[in-house]
Every structure is written in structure tokens, then in C-alpha cells.
Amino acid sequence: MSAKALPVFWISSLIAALACGVGIGYFLPQSDQGSPQQTHSEGGNSSPRAQTAFTQGNDPATTATTRDGRAEAASGDPLEELRKMLAGSMTGAYSHNDARTVRRIVDRIPAAMIPQALALLEGKPESWQISSLRTELYMIWGDSDLKGALAAAENLSSLNEQRGILSALASQWAATDANAALAWATQQPDLNLRRNLLNTVIGAIASENPQRALQLLETHELKGHQASGAIMGIFNTWANSDIEAASAAALNLSHPQSRSTALNAIAQAYAQKDVVSALAWAEKLPNAPDRINALMYVVFAVSNRDPAEAVEIANSLPPGSSRNNAMGHAIRRWTDSQPAEAAEFVQKMSPGNARNQALSSVATAWAQNAPQEAAEFVLSEGFGSNRANLLSNVISNWAMADPVKAQEFVATLSDEPALYNQAMQSIAGVVAADDGAKAMQIVAQITAGEQRNQAIAQISSTWSHSEPQQALAWFRAQTDPDLIKAVAPNLVNGLVTYEPELAVKMASGLTDLETRTQAYSNLASNWANHDPVATAAWVNRLPAGQEQNRAAQSLMSNWTDSDSYGASVWLEALPQGEMRDEAVSSFARSVSREDPEAAAIWASTISQESSRTSSIENVVRQWMRQDRSAATAWLQNAPIPDDRKERLIR
Numbered sequence: 001m002s003a004k005a006l007p008v009f010w011i012s013s014l015i016a017a018l019a020c021g022v023g024i025g026y027f028l029p030q031s032d033q034g035s036p037q038q039t040h041s042e043g044g045n046s047s048p049r050a051q052t053a054f055t056q057g058n059d060p061a062t063t064a065t066t067r068d069g070r071a072e073a074a075s076g077d078p079l080e081e082l083r084k085m086l087a088g089s090m091t092g093a094y095s096h097n098d099a100r101t102v103r104r105i106v107d108r109i110p111a112a113m114i115p116q117a118l119a120l121l122e123g124k125p126e127s128w129q130i131s132s133l134r135t136e137l138y139m140i141w142g143d144s145d146l147k148g149a150l151a152a153a154e155n156l157s158s159l160n161e162q163r164g165i166l167s168a169l170a171s172q173w174a175a176t177d178a179n180a181a182l183a184w185a186t187q188q189p190d191l192n193l194r195r196n197l198l199n200t201v202i203g204a205i206a207s208e209n210p211q212r213a214l215q216l217l218e219t220h221e222l223k224g225h226q227a228s229g230a231i232m233g234i235f236n237t238w239a240n241s242d243i244e245a246a247s248a249a250a251l252n253l254s255h256p257q258s259r260s261t262a263l264n265a266i267a268q269a270y271a272q273k274d275v276v277s278a279l280a281w282a283e284k285l286p287n288a289p290d291r292i293n294a295l296m297y298v299v300f301a302v303s304n305r306d307p308a309e310a311v312e313i314a315n316s317l318p319p320g321s322s323r324n325n326a327m328g329h330a331i332r333r334w335t336d337s338q339p340a341e342a343a344e345f346v347q348k349m350s351p352g353n354a355r356n357q358a359l360s361s362v363a364t365a366w367a368q369n370a371p372q373e374a375a376e377f378v379l380s381e382g383f384g385s386n387r388a389n390l391l392s393n394v395i396s397n398w399a400m401a402d403p404v405k406a407q408e409f410v411a412t413l414s415d416e417p418a419l420y421n422q423a424m425q426s427i428a429g430v431v432a433a434d435d436g437a438k439a440m441q442i443v444a445q446i447t448a449g450e451q452r453n454q455a456i457a458q459i460s461s462t463w464s465h466s467e468p469q470q471a472l473a474w475f476r477a478q479t480d481p482d483l484i485k486a487v488a489p490n491l492v493n494g495l496v497t498y499e500p501e502l503a504v505k506m507a508s509g510l511t512d513l514e515t516r517t518q519a520y521s522n523l524a525s526n527w528a529n530h531d532p533v534a535t536a537a538w539v540n541r542l543p544a545g546q547e548q549n550r551a552a553q554s555l556m557s558n559w560t561d562s563d564s565y566g567a568s569v570w571l572e573a574l575p576q577g578e579m580r581d582e583a584v585s586s587f588a589r590s591v592s593r594e595d596p597e598a599a600a601i602w603a604s605t606i607s608q609e610s611s612r613t614s615s616i617e618n619v620v621r622q623w624m625r626q627d628r629s630a631a632t633a634w635l636q637n638a639p640i641p642d643d644r645k646e647r648l649i650r
Helices: 008-018 078-087 096-107 111-121 128-144 146-153 159-174 178-186 191-208 210-220 224-241 243-251 256-273 275-283 288-303 307-315 321-337 339-347 353-366 371-380 384-401 403-411 417-431 436-443 450-466 468-476 481-498 500-508 513-528 532-541 546-562 564-572 578-591 596-603 609-626 628-635 642-649
Strands: none
Touching (some): 078 111, 111 146, 146 159, 159 178, 159 191, 191 224, 210 224, 224 243, 256 275, 256 288, 275 288, 307 321, 321 353, 353 384, 371 403, 384 417, 403 417, 417 436, 481 500, 513 546, 532 546, 596 609, 628 642
């Protein structure tokens, strides 16, 4: 199986599920790797790894070819060169030249030295560069010793990083031995990780055998976004080889959402080959909602090559959300190449919601390339209540390219305070990523009041990512209680990503109970994304009461999404009480989307009766949408009053 064989739908689905900042190239399957054993000689790497964020192309004048086929730059110790890069340019601004240099260094590191290279990354501040480099090194390691790479990845402290790298290695393994990779994936104890890995492996299988991939999907019961991504990948691949068989299989799917997703994938794949036939096929679908959605996906495919034609097709669809979505997508594509023509077409549309959404699509797309023209377009049209929001989006795009010009334009709007204030807030938000102090000066021009405080809160959060000490020093100098109340939770959000101890110290120093409680909640939620175990230890140390309860709730919400097994282990160790009840309620609410029966069992352990009843009711309602008979059967013996059971069943 070649690296390019994995469908693009699998790539996009996997990235959405992982959310770990790793480049698309890492999720392409590799070759020459059959099982998690060392199959190459030391330093060997015969599989063509996809280019990543570091791959900017090798310079023939400065590179040679190593004995294993990888590019090599000047002679020297690659580990020492990498150490110098990590101490220098990778800690600040990162140029294309830096990317090329790292690419050349990485290509010269023998597989046997990969653990040493990974050790150099320990303790470095996390960034997209470090994350991408770590994954690239694991992929090199996996080329020659997949078993060792998997074992090391399973011990990574960051759950998001662990999940991303394991999924990348699973894709690498599945390319040559899908059965072995599948068996390994099914044995993972964490539900979310297991489903992500199964999604990856089934994606590799779909490239060769979509029928088997569909059977595996049904066997392992992937749910939620994993199931949608998997179905989209299977049927997109299948449609490219056998439209009729793919259509028959899609129409036989019993679940309406799964059937619709499969037909949408077929429509998009079909339209890329033959638009006329794809439209005729979609028109013949027996179910009206499936038919309309399939036509919408035909529009999506056509808009990539002929957006004007796509707009005409979209305009012929029956009124409704599918038509609006199709029209918006096609209009945005048309505006990319011919903004004036797209705007002229939309202006001639009949007044109504469809026209308003199309006008918004034109302005948003136009702003990417010609922000001043887009801003003038927004001001000249009757966008109603959405005018300020749309102008704000346009100004944000403009400020990314030229904040000074954007600010000069907004200054002309001072006689319209609503437009002026929101647009200035947008400019400040963009500037804050590079210069928090300058952003605060811009925000100061907004009319005093709640909106300015909210803008300052937003800026302080962004500022705390780039310059945490300066942002904190600014905050400590503030005396306005309303401003402190607005800013503190956002500032904690920013600080905890890179300076959790500083965030804890700041939050605990807040004197207002309501503000401190909200700050603790934000801190727990954000910290749990990076280190849920440390977050849990901190929550345990908080005094009993409202602050601890809210923090536990927030911790559970995010921890459950990334590692439901680890979260459940922590819950099991908690003593009965109000904090445990709040945490279990949050855990059950999150788990109910994927495993409602487990969520119901957990909800039953809540000690406080009203909280227990409320939690069980929420879970059972979710469960009934998925499997009413199973939920009803479980409910018969649930520990809630009979009248509440009857109300749920009705």
C-alpha cells in the first residue's frame, strides 16, 4: 500500500479527533514495516516518510544521500547540532531556513540514536515546532523498531501528544500488517484512545478493502465523530472504485445518520469524476433528506473547480439549511477567484435569509485578499444586526496583514460606536499575539464600560501566552474591581498553559469569592488539557466547598474527553461527598455520548438524591436517543423515584 493511498477524509477526521497540533504528513501510512519488531538495520529507513512542517525541500548543493536513502547535510554530530537548534531559533521566531536546517539534521539521525534525540526535547516549552519534531522522530524510530517506538510513546506524559503519536504509529503499522495493528488497537484500555486507533487502522484497511473496513466499523461500534469520519473515508474510497456497490451498501445502512454520511461521501467522490452523472444519481435517491444532502455534497465538489456552476446548482436546491450551506460554500469559492462577480450575483438574489448568508460569505472570503474592499462592501450593504460582527471579521483579516491601515480605516467609524468598538477590539486581538502592551493601548480607545473590560480580558489571555510575567505584572497594577473580575479568569486560562504554578498562585490570591471560583474553574479546565493528573492533585488540595466543587467539575469534563479510564480511576478513589457528586455528574454527562450505560451506572453512585436523579435523567435521555429499549430496560431498576421514571418513558 502506498503512502498516498489513505483517503483525505481519514486524514481530516484523524486530525479533528486528535487535536494535538501534528502535521497531516504524519498520518499517512508507511511502507516496509510488517510487525512491531526491528526489521531494518541500524539507521535504516526505507519507507518514504511524508513531508512535515520541517520539510521545506533539500538543497542539492548542500546535501548528500546517506546509505539508507535519507538526505544528509554537512558532516558533524547531528545530536549536537539539534541541541544547538533547540537552544536557539526553535525557542523563538521560526523561519523557513530554520525548518530546512532541522529537516537536514533529522534526516541524518540514525534510528538507533532516536531515543537520545527525543531526550533532548524533554523540558522544552511545548510549541508546534517541538510537537512536530517529536512526532517526526517517533516515525523514524517506528520505521526500524516499531515495538520500541510504541512502548516509548505509551509512556509519554502528555495525553494529547501520546494519542497523536500512537495514532501516527498505528497508521504506519497498518500499512503493512493491518491485522496485527487492529489486534493491538482493540486491546487499548482507554475508550477514546482505542476508538481513535481503530479509526486509523480501519482507514488503512479501507484503502484496500472497503467492505471489510465497513464490517470492522460495525463490529467495533465506533461512535460520534469517529464513526462519521470512518464512514466518510470508507465510502469515499469505495465510490472511487465501484459506485454501484458503494451505493447499495450505503442504502442498506440502518442508521439514518450513517446512511446520510455514506451517501454524502459517494456524492462528493462521484462529482469529482462526472458531475452530470453525480447529479442524476443524487436526484434518484429515494429519501428526500438524503437526496438534498447528497446534492449539497455535489455542490461542494463542483465548487473546487467551477464555483460559478456550483452556485447555480446550489440555487436550484429546495429552500433550507442544505441549500444555504451549499450556497455559502460555493459563494466563498467564487469570491476567492472573482469577488466582484460573486458579489454582483448575490446582490441580485431575492431578499431573505439565504441572501443574507450569501452576502456574509462574500464578505468573509473577500477579506482574505482585499480587506478594504470587503469592509466597504459590508458598510454599503444592509446586513442588519450582523453588520458589526461581519465587519469585525473583515477587520481581523486586515489587521493580520496591516494593523496600522486597519486601525486608520476603523478610525473613520468613530461616529458609529457599536461598529467602532467591536472593530477596534478585533484589531487589538490580532496585535496581542505579538505585542500585548500595544494591544492594551488600542483597547484603551474603546468606549469605557463592559465591552472594554471584556476586550481587555481577551487581550490579557492572549498576552499571557507570549509574555506571562509582563501580563501578570500589568494585572497586579489594576485597581478597578469590575476590570479585575472580568480579566482574572481569562488571564488564568492563558497562564496555566505554560506557567501552571504561576496561574495557581495568581488565582489563589484573588479576594472576591465569585471571581476566584470562576478562575479555579477555568484553571482546572485548561490545565486538564495538558496534565490532568497534576490538576487532580491540585483539586484534592483545595478546601472543601464551592471552589473545589466547580474545579472538580471542570477537571472531569476535559479529563474524560481525553482519558476516560484515568478519570474513572481518580473518581473511584474519592470519598463520598459533595465534591465527588459534582465530579461524577460531570463525568457521567461526558461519557453518556459514547457509553450511556456506563454513564448511568456512574450516575447511580451519586450520594445526594436530587443530584443523582437529575444526573440519571440527563444520561437516560441521551441513551434513549441512541437505544430506547436498552435505556428503558435499565431504567426499571434505577435509583430514582417512580414518577420520574414514568416521565422519562413517556
